[in-house]
Amino acid sequence: MIHEDLASFADKKFGQNFLKNNTYIHKIIQSMPDDGLKVAEIGPGLGDLTKELVKVRNVTAFEVDKRLCEHLSNEFKEATHDGHFELRCGDVLERWESGKLLDEPYHLVANLPYYIATNIILKALKDEHCQSILVMVQKEVADKFAAKAGDKAFSALSVLADSVGKASVCFEVEPEAFVPPPKVTSAVLLIEKNETKDDERFEAFLRVAFAQPRKKLSKNLMARFPKELVAETFSQQELDSNLRPHEVETSIYHHLYNAMKDNLDEREPKQRRSKARSANTEKQKT
Numbered sequence: 001m002i003h004e005d006l007a008s009f010a011d012k013k014f015g016q017n018f019l020k021n022n023t024y025i026h027k028i029i030q031s032m033p034d035d036g037l038k039v040a041e042i043g044p045g046l047g048d049l050t051k052e053l054v055k056v057r058n059v060t061a062f063e064v065d066k067r068l069c070e071h072l073s074n075e076f077k078e079a080t081h082d083g084h085f086e087l088r089c090g091d092v093l094e095r096w097e098s099g100k101l102l103d104e105p106y107h108l109v110a111n112l113p114y115y116i117a118t119n120i121i122l123k124a125l126k127d128e129h130c131q132s133i134l135v136m137v138q139k140e141v142a143d144k145f146a147a148k149a150g151d152k153a154f155s156a157l158s159v160l161a162d163s164v165g166k167a168s169v170c171f172e173v174e175p176e177a178f179v180p181p182p183k184v185t186s187a188v189l190l191i192e193k194n195e196t197k198d199d200e201r202f203e204a205f206l207r208v209a210f211a212q213p214r215k216k217l218s219k220n221l222m223a224r225f226p227k228e229l230v231a232e233t234f235s236q237q238e239l240d241s242n243l244r245p246h247e248v249e250t251s252i253y254h255h256l257y258n259a260m261k262d263n264l265d266e267r268e269p270k271q272r273r274s275k276a277r278s279a280n281t282e283k284q285k286t
């Protein structure tokens with residue numbers, strides 16, 4: 001039985017902030033892609049969004065909290081019996097180990113637990129069965145995924161989303177719409193995918209490119225790639241070596257990656273420095 005006082009019932013460790021505002025719940029439903037595909041919902045919680053979802057789609061929901069699983073099993077007995085609803089209890093990140101959350105095409109629709117929201121979105125971007133992502137997240141996270149080249153918020157996450165589709169922020173949601181209210185403003189992010197890419201080396205390349213976001217991109221790359229190669233690739237692409245990482249288009253990142261990917265120094269800069277230092281000491285000894 002769910003406690004009447006939701007604020008004290010909510011478990012912080014699972015990022016539980018329940019959306020208790022029908023206007024926003026309906027806005028989420030209206031923002032969903034208009035087809036008959038199955039919906040995967042992560043963290044149905046008390047089931048307020050789920051109730052609306054099962055009216056229009058078949059839903060498979062993933063919930064980690066055993067207390068909520070019990071509540072949801074009772075609440076959605078009829079929908080489960082009719083085949084509109086299936087509940088899978090446990091940590092959703094473990095369900096993704098095979099790379100696919102469901103074994104059929106689906107849309108991800110959820111008010112995500114914020115402590116793992118970025119991780120979940122990255123997994124969904126790489127999941128070839130996932131056709132679109134419509135999720136409530138912390139506003140800063142939504143802005144990072146949806147930013148365009150030139151925006152201050154343009155980041156490695158923006159490049160990854162931009163590489164497989166179109167990302168946009170649908171609307172913002174104030175803390176008071178939740179019980180208990182989170183400390184941050186939230187936003188609903190939509191990523192409509194038109195392809196799927198799963199390339200860990202490209203992600204590693206972006207981590208290098210955005211390692212120091214306010215420094216020059218060429219400087220960041222020279223920390224892990226041969227200087228001559230960086231200079232030559234910039235000149236081939238007719239790129240200004242003074243550009244900052246957020247000023248460069250997604251397509252250019254792919255060109256840079258293709259030209260440079262086989263030359264990444266996998267060692268962390270610290271390891272490289274200590275290797276160089278010991279080489280110098282050896283030289284001085286001889």
Ligand SMILES: C[S@@+](CC[C@H](N)C(=O)[O-])C[C@H]1O[C@@H](n2cnc3c(N)ncnc32)[C@H](O)[C@@H]1O
Pocket residue numbers: 014015016017018019020042043044045046047048049062063064065068090091092093110111112113114116
């Ligand atoms: C922000 S609440 C959203 C609840 C509900 N969807 C709503 O809108 O009110 C996040 C939900 O995700 C669940 N959750 C947290 N970590 C999870 C995990 N690793 N796997 C599956 N569910 C998780 C929480 O228990 C909680 O129900």
